[in-house]
Amino acid sequence: MLERKGGEGEPPSRCRWRKVGCHCGAMNEFRLSKRLETVASFIPKGAVLADIGSDHAYLPCYACLHGCASKAIAGEVADGPFRLAQQQVEKSGLSHLISVRKGDGLSILAPGEADCITIAGMGGALIARILGDGKEKLAGVKRLILQPNIGAELVRRWLLDHGWELVAERILKEDGQIYEVLVAERGDARRPYRHLEAELLLGPFLRRENSEVFREKWKREIENWKRIIADLTAKGQSEAAERKKRELERKVQLVEEALL
Template sequence: MNHEKLSERLERVSIHIPKDSILADIGSDHAYLPCYAIEQGLAARAIAGEVSEGPFQSACSQVKQTELDEVIEVRKGDGLDVLQEGEATCITICGMGGALISQILDRGKTKLSKVERLILQPNIAANIVRNWLKENGWELVGEDIVEEDGKIYEILIAEQGEPLRPYGDQIENGLLFGPFLLAEQSDVFKKKWNFEKSHWERILRQMPEKGENQETEAKREQLIQLIKQVKEIL
C-alpha cells in the first residue's frame, strides 16, 4: 500500500470524501489517505493528525516526498486536538476500535460544529460508534462493508441531521448491524455475522454451568440475545 494505491479498506473510505473538502485524517499513520485524496482531486486541502512520534515522522516524510506540503499539513496531537474549530469540513478516523473512535469524537465535540461529514472505520464495535452518532445529533447517511486479508471492516458515513431517521422502528437491530448494511445484507455482511454467531456460540458452550454467579448469568443472557438477533436477521 502507498499513496498511489491504497488498501481496499482505505480506498473504500476515500469514495465517501466530498469533492473539495478540507479533510482531517485523524490517526493518519503514513498520511496515505490525505495524499491520495489530494492527488485524486477529492480534497482541496488536508490535515494529517498523529499522536505517536514514529507515525508522525512517517507522515511528514510521505507528504514531503510527494511534494504536497503546501496543501497537506501534518500535525502531532491527540485526536481532534490537532484541529481548530471550523477548520475541517470532513473528518476521517480509520483503523481504531469503536470505543476509541467514540472517545475521540466526544473529547473533540467543540471541533465538529462546522464539519459536514464524518467517515469512520472502526475495526471492532461499530455499534458503539453508531450509538455515539445517534446520541450526538449525527445522522448516518450511508454505510459500507469490505473484506480485506481475511478481515471484515465496516465504514460509517454521517452528517449532522436527524439521528433516528435511518433506523425507523428497528433501532436495536440497526445499532448492532447497521441500518443500511442490514437492508442490503451483502454476502460480506452475512459472512461477518455468521462468524460472530459461531464465535458467541463457542463462548456459550465453554461457560460454566448455569447458576454459577450473577455476572456469568448476565453474560450468558447477553450472548443468548445476540445469537437470537443474528438468527432472526439472517
C-alpha cells in the same frame, strides 16, 4: 496501506510505492488498500479533510492527489507515525496542501478548520472517545467517515446520541478481514433506523442490503458468541456470567433473525 512495489533489495533511490509515472517528490497517484479506498470514496470533492490517526498520511495524500480534498490535515499521536507522515507528505510534493500535526485525536484541530473528518483503523470505543472528547472541534464539520475495526455498534450509538445521521454504510472484505465504513452527516439521527436495537448492532443500511460479506461476518460472530456462551455456562452461575450470557444470547437472536 499502500501497495508495495519491488523487493527488499530495491535501490533506496527508487520509490518503493506503486505510483503512476512515479518520480519521488512529485504529485503522483497512490494505490490505496481496498479498505482505505472505500473510505476515500466518501470524501466530498473539494473538502477540507482532517484524517485522525493518519499513520503514514496515505489517505490525505491520496485524497489531495485525486482532487477529493482541496487540502488536508494529518493527525498522529505517536512519534514514529508522525515522522513517517511528515516524510510521506514531503516525498509526495504535498507540503503546501497537507499539514501534519502531532496530538491526541481532535485536539490538533481548531473549531471550523475542517469540514470532513476521517478516522479509520481503530476500535469503535476509541473512535467514540475521540469524537466525544473533541465535540467542540466538530463545529463546521459536515461529514464524518469512520472505519472501526471492531465495535461499530459503539460508533453508531455515539452518532445517534449526538445528532449525527448515518447516510451510508459499506462492508468489505480484504485479506481475510471484514471491515465496515460508516458515513454520517448532521441531521435526523434516528431516520435510518427501523429496528433500533438490531440495527445499532448490524447497521441499518448493511442489514437491509444483506450482502454475502455481511452474512459471512455475522455467521462468524454467532459461532464465536455461542462458544463463549457454552464456556460461561460451564464455568458456573455468577451474576456477571449470567448477565454476559443473556447479553450474548440476545445478540445471537437478533443476528439470526436478520440472517433468515
